[in-house]
């Protein structure tokens with residue numbers, strides 16, 4: 147991919163902010179109720195390929211990568227409500243201008259303000275491009291020394307005045323943008339998504355993926371790249387990129403049944419992927435156990451734990467808590483010890499392998515209680 151790709155993307159979306167470009171639009175069904183408060187100028191500049199806002203909840207702090215004219219941010223604004231917050235990031239001034247200009251109308255119609263738009267590159271979410279711009283206007287680059295000083299300033303700004311702070315958002319969403327980031331910066335992009343999410347947060351990303359590798363000559367075609375086609379990751383590499391960045395529970399929540407377009411026999415289709423942050427951290431023994439309910443014979447989680455259907459496994463407290471939540475909760479039964487072990491007294495747990503937990507471990511070695519049969523044959527009637 148040539149270095150002009152980012153300029154091509156900026157140029158194309160600057161123009162598409164001024165005049166809607168039909169070729170960049172992929173028809174998506176939104177609930178009309180979620181659009182009623184959004185001005186027509188924004189609706190007409192919908193360049194998304196999915197709807198990650200469908201997965202948001204009231205009160206959440208949301209970051210939208212490549213927010214464009216602001217449609218997903220404005221939908222999110224309504225869903226998260228006055229206790230939530232939404233930040234849109236885009237690098238194209240013309241798109242930011244449309245979004246910012248329509249934000250007061252949205253706020254007035256909703257009766258609260260909870261959206262803001264910031265200028266940045268999504269593969270470098272620490273660098274505030276507007277602050278850098280102001281500094282560079284005051285101290286222009288004129289020679290190699292001032293270039294190096296500007297480079298140093300950017301590094302300082304990332305630390306002192308980050309555009310998006312570490313672990314500061316609940317959910318990162320994006321709609322048809324990750325594919326536009328140059329190949330060499332894609333790994334950094336996924337790492338940045340991971341960095342800004344709080345522990346327990348998640349990413350919900352709609353994008354275009356391909357079914358085969360995209361050949362070099364297609365990748366160096368600026369029109370195909372800026373049209374959200376040739377920068378697409380292969381569908382399995384897209385999931386792998388989340389895994390490589392440290393996410394767990396990565397899953398496809400939507401996948402276009404038909405291709406959005408086909409070029410040289412390669413199918414490009416929409417997908418929405420959800421990925422969770424929070425598997426990192428220490429492991430403690432609290433005598434808990436889990437049973438994988440099925441339907442598969444075995445499953446393997448993102449920490450390498452392999453579980454056979456129906457067997458009772460010893461897990462650390464962290465894994466136990468992760469399994470209780472989405473996306474895992476529905477697949478497990480949870481066995482608490484008869485006597486719970488307070489976290490502050492819990493010993494380290496070796497999470498490197500899997501071992502079965504004998505029921506005596508959870509009940510206690512001396513447990514020998516005998517009880518009456520519980521009345522389960524009375525059709526639920528109680529006296």
Ligand SMILES: C[S@@+](CC[C@H](N)C(=O)[O-])C[C@H]1O[C@@H](n2cnc3c(N)ncnc32)[C@H](O)[C@@H]1O
Pocket residue numbers: 155156159191192193194195211212213214215216217218235236237238241266267268269320321322323326327374
């Ligand atoms: C295909 S449009 C999608 C816009 C919006 N998400 C929507 O659903 O309508 C891509 C947007 O991402 C922005 N963009 C592309 N690459 C970017 C990058 N590396 N950093 C920040 N914004 C970027 C473009 O300026 C444009 O507004």
